[in-house]
Structures are given as C-alpha cells and as structure tokens.
Amino acid sequence: LSFMKKIKRFDAFIYILIIANIIAMILESHEFIKVGFSELFYYFELISIIIFTIEYLYRIFISYKENKWIGVKSYIFSFFGFVDFISILPFYIKQFVLIDGRFFRILRLFRLTRIFKLGRGSESLKLFIKALSAVKNELQFTFFLSLLCILFSASAIYFLENEAQPEIFSSITASLWWATVSLATVGYGDVVPVTVWGKIFAGFISLIGIGIVAVPTGIISASFVEEIHQFRRKRSE
Numbered sequence: 738l739s740f741m742k743k744i745k746r747f748d749a750f751i752y753i754l755i756i757a758n759i760i761a762m763i764l765e766s767h768e769f770i771k772v773g774f775s776e777l778f779y780y781f782e783l784i785s786i787i788i789f790t791i792e793y794l795y796r797i798f799i800s801y802k803e804n805k806w807i808g809v810k811s812y813i814f815s816f817f818g819f820v821d822f823i824s825i826l827p828f829y830i831k832q833f834v835l836i837d838g839r840f841f842r843i844l845r846l847f848r849l850t851r852i853f854k855l856g857r858g859s860e861s862l863k864l865f866i867k868a869l870s871a872v873k874n875e876l877q878f879t880f881f882l883s884l885l886c887i888l889f890s891a892s893a894i895y896f897l898e899n900e901a902q903p904e905i906f907s908s909i910t911a912s913l914w915w916a917t918v919s920l921a922t923v924g925y926g927d928v929v930p931v932t933v934w935g936k937i938f939a940g941f942i943s944l945i946g947i948g949i950v951a952v953p954t955g956i957i958s959a960s961f962v963e964e965i966h967q968f969r970r971k972r973s974e
Contacts, residue, residue, distance in 0.1 A: 751792060758785055786828045793821045816866050864968055868960040879953045883920070886949060890916035890942050897935040920946040 758781075765771050765778050796818070800808035812818045869876070891912040898906040905928055906912050915928045919942050930939050 751788075754785060754788060757781075782828065786825055789821070789825050793825060796821065860968070864964045865961060868957065868964045871964070872956050872960045875956050876953055879949075879956065883949050886945065887913065887916045887920055890920060893938055894930060894935060897938055898930050898932060901932050901935070902930075916942075919943055920949055922946045922950055 761778060761781055764774075771778065796812060797809055800812040802808075804811070813822070888909075891909050894915055895906050895909045895912045898912075906915070918925055918928075919939060922943065924943070930936050
C-alpha cells in the first residue's frame with residue numbers, strides 16, 4: 738500500500754512539473770521575461786529534462802520487469818512511450834547535434850507534448866486511443882484518399898488559373914495550398930480563382946471537401962462511442 742502511495746505521489750509530482758513546464762514555455766515567449774530570467778529558465782528546463790529522462794528510463798525498466806523485451810517494445814512504441822521520448826528529444830538534439838537554430842525553434846514545439854503525459858491515467862484518453870487503433874485501416878485509407886483529392890485539385894486549378902494568375906498559381910506545387918485550404922473547408926480567402934471555370938471548380942471542390950472532413954470525423958466518433966459502450970458494459974458486469 739505504501740509503495741502504491743509513493744507511485745501516486747510521484748505521478749502527481751510529474752503532473753505538476755508538466756504544468757510548470759507549459760507555463761514556463763508560455764512565459765518564455767515574452768521577450769522581456771525571457772531576457773530577465775533566461776538563466777532560471779535554462780536550469781528549470783535542465784532539471785525537468787533530467788527528471789523526465791529518469792522517468793522514461795524507469796518506465797522502460799518496469800516494462801522489462803513485467804514482460805521482458807516484449808514489454809519494453811510495447812511501451813516504447815505505445816502512444817505514451819512516444820510522447821515521453823519526444824518530450825525530451827529536442828533538448829538532447831540541441832546539446833549534442835549541431836543544427837540550424839531555426840530548426841531547433843521548431844523542435845521546441847515538441848515541449849508541448851509533455852501535456853499529453855497528463856492523460857496517462859485518464860480512462861477517457863485511453864478509450865480514445867483504443868478507438869483510433871480500432872479504425873486505423875479506415876483512417877489510413879481516408880488519409881490516402883484526401884491526399885489524392887488534394888493533388889487532383891491542385892493540378893486542376895493550376896491548369897484552370899495559371900494563365901489568369903501566373904504569379905499565384907505558378908505551379909502545381911504552389912497550388913497545393915489553395916487545394917488544402919479549400920478541401921479542408923477553411924477558406925482563408927488569400928488565394929481565390931478569378932476565371933469562370935476556376936470558380937465553378939472551386940465550388941465543386943468545396944462541396945467535396947465537406948465529405949472529406951466528415952468521413953474521418955464520423956469514423957472516429959462511431960468508434961469512440963462503441964468503445965464507451967463496451968467499457969460501460971464491462972464495468973457493469
């Protein structure tokens with residue numbers, strides 16, 4: 738019982754540390770705070786990384802004790818194992834690999850993955866991950882179909898609008914932005930067709946986009962509801 742209490746306290750400490758890291762990242766985005774407390778931010782990040790690394794190695798050790806190398810493999814390639822690894826990776830890349838500073842600024846966004854560690858004990862998040870795994874093949878097909886539609890739309894709008902707007906629709910690659918935004922039904926309006934056939938095609942693609950967005954949403958929702966029903970059924974037995 739005392740061991741379980743220690744585990745719960747350790748988990749609570751990790752959760753508090755994760756929240757503190759997210760707050761620190763938000764504060765660090767303000768230049769005047771970053772300049773005034775840069776050394777404090779660095780050491781807080783260093784201590785946090787050490788703790789998260791120890792936690793990661795500890796979970797690997799526990800997985801090995803429970804089910805040898807099969808358990809280690811299951812943890813490392815699980816959702817939370819991936820999150821645990823990604824949340825510490827950028828720090829070590831910065832320390833040991835000489836890379837472009839701009840690339841590292843992008844990697845710093847992975848610090849946000851630490852917030853997913855908060856859901857380790859959440860039954861709802863576990864059910865959601867299980868629901869996604871159950872419809873993995875369907876989602877892969879939907880994603881492939883979406884890519885085909887985006888490529889087709891970019892190609893078509895390029896041929897329809899290139900002469901009228903050679904700077905905006907200069908190539909199929911440049912047209913990918915318009916195709917993605919249109920099929921996602923976002924419609925920023927920064928790039929729009931001006932020809933008659935281009936507008937007709939854009940209207941058609943917008944309608945197709947509603948279906949492309951709705952299909953994966955429906956698949957995930959149905960799978961999630963089914964997992965909830967199964968969970969409640971098992972709990973009531």
